[in-house]
Amino acid sequence: MSLDHALLVSLLEKPSSGYDLARRFDRSIGHFWPATHQQIYKVLARMEEAGWIAGQVERGESGPDRKVFTATDAGRTMLSGWMVEPTEMEVARTAVMVKLRAAAFDDPQRLLPSLHERRDQHAGLLDAYREIEQRDFAGELSTQRALQHHVLKFGLAYQQLWIDWLAEAESLVAHIPPKQDNE
Amino acid sequence: MSLDHALLVSLLEKPSSGYDLARRFDRSIGHFWPATHQQIYKVLARMEEAGWIAGQVERGESGPDRKVFTATDAGRTMLSGWMVEPTEMEVARTAVMVKLRAAAFDDPQRLLPSLHERRDQHAGLLDAYREIEQRDFAGELSTQRALQHHVLKFGLAYQQLWIDWLAEAESLVAHIPPKQDNE
DNA sequence: CCCAGCATGTAAGAGGTTACATGATTGC
DNA sequence: GCAATCATGTAACCTCTTACATGCTGGG
The missing domain is CATH 1.10.287 (Helix Hairpins)
Structure with a gap:
């Protein structure tokens, strides 16, 4: 359940909409934790409900609205706790x-x-x-x-x-x- | 859906019961394609139905019965076709x-x-x-x-x-x- | 008597993939 | 007019994980 954490880190690096994240994941962090936009939207919704991130809708003058998410203090705390947990070795299926x-x-x-x-x-x-x-x-x-x-x-x-x-x-x-x- | 193929290879190397496979997977091939016994039993059933493997029940004189599976010609053919397909790069989530x-x-x-x-x-x-x-x-x-x-x-x-x-x-x-x- | 090992499963749930849906705008 | 890009989702499906279930045997 660690897409949550990857998204949180991304949001700490830069507040973004789901769409932004989906595109950035194709490049930077997605090389080590890929995710589709469908997944991302779902996890963002879950995390907002949990209070780890806060979303704010930006009215788009030209183009559709976008919902920009920022990490909250609660999210930061959660991440900090997760960070020090021992990381179990992920299995490679090759x-x-x-x-x-x-x-x-x-x-x-x-x-x-x-x-x-x-x-x-x-x-x-x-x-x-x-x-x-x-x-x-x-x-x-x-x-x-x-x-x-x-x-x-x-x-x-x-x-x-x-x-x-x-x-x-x-x-x-x-x-x-x-x-x-x-x- | 490639646990199927891993199991087939294992059965070509040596006809085995689900239990045997589960234990062998902990060591040899399981380092590169781990699987639990629950998964293995389910896939074996599916593959038997598909005709890729054939199971024969061995009455256990001391201890429970065991169902030993062998790869069929159809299974061998299937595997041979799969082998030459291009392998998509599996994603690492680290x-x-x-x-x-x-x-x-x-x-x-x-x-x-x-x-x-x-x-x-x-x-x-x-x-x-x-x-x-x-x-x-x-x-x-x-x-x-x-x-x-x-x-x-x-x-x-x-x-x-x-x-x-x-x-x-x-x-x-x-x-x-x-x-x-x-x- | 109890626990470890043999042997085979069912069931629920989490996470991820693929397909489909919608509606607006910009560029050719 | 049509395709591409922006932006956000729903739904079905597959795989894998985790928990639970059953019954028999041999050893301490």
């Missing part, structure tokens, strides 16, 4: 791993295209992260920025890990004699 | 990242204990993986074993990544002047 094991019961070479495609995707993300780093995290950083930068560094290292691992996987799979009866 | 960003609005040092605890957990997993590697993947390996080994290598690198990143995070957080008004 289909690629299952496929690698499945390859033992088929011609492993058939995996090559999807492995390669997957590697391209990670390389694309890595590039995107690098651009963000260049653009937003060069030179001296405030505390807030430094913390955000460290989060980004995890992303960089994680994508690199995938790229390296997939490259090895491709070469491993490519060198297996095809069509052998292994079971 | 609460620690949210907490790091939240720390900018609180005293960051309060994060230290949970970061350290978390690092211990990853170190423990790393050790466990290393033991598995020593025990099960030494010397010459069959195709099946080699593939499984590569999956394990991802786990090793992943845990190491976390450990390094958390260590850096701790030192970053520790060196921030406490109680400053950053917002």
Whole structure:
């Protein structure tokens, strides 16, 4: 139930409407906690009722109205308590791993295209992260920025890990004699 | 909907009852696709109905009956088709990242204990993986074993990544002047 | 006698995804 | 006139988690 906390942090960083949050989630924090607008609106409503955030409707002169949310003191307190709780390790469900094991019961070479495609995707993300780093995290950083930068560094290292691992996987799979009866 | 495939692979590796699978998932494949026995029984029933696996009840002389499942040809075909489909990148929801960003609005040092605890957990997993590697993947390996080994290598690198990143995070957080008004 | 392990489930609920809905404005 | 963008939702569905249920056996 931690989309709540991600949204609260986002609102502390900058008061926003649900629509704003949905778009920002596509970029910054959404890389580590993705959410759709449907989810976001629902959680915002729940949090407003709980008193953790307060919404104020802004009349739109040109365009529709927007409801801008701000974190309340109660929300800040809640977040502060959550922050120090031990974080249970979230489980990774990675289909690629299952496929690698499945390859033992088929011609492993058939995996090559999807492995390669997957590697391209990670390389694309890595590039995107690098651009963000260049653009937003060069030179001296405030505390807030430094913390955000460290989060980004995890992303960089994680994508690199995938790229390296997939490259090895491709070469491993490519060198297996095809069509052998292994079971 | 990929617990189906994980179970199928497990059944190809060795025909088993739901109970067996639940216990094996705690160790091997469960590190990359965890599942509880409740889930497993339900999916097994669904897959049997679909004809991907076949169950045979073994009367237990001492102890309860067990229903042992085997992958069918249809199941094998299904798996083979799934294997070559492109794997969409699964999203990582990592609460620690949210907490790091939240720390900018609180005293960051309060994060230290949970970061350290978390690092211990990853170190423990790393050790466990290393033991598995020593025990099960030494010397010459069959195709099946080699593939499984590569999956394990991802786990090793992943845990190491976390450990390094958390260590850096701790030192970053520790060196921030406490109680400053950053917002 | 009680607890741990074997073996199989049902049921309720939380969280997330996908599809669908509405209504206004700006740009081509 | 039509598509895209702004802005906010509802509804159905799937997956996974957590709690509860049952009954039998072997060991201390």
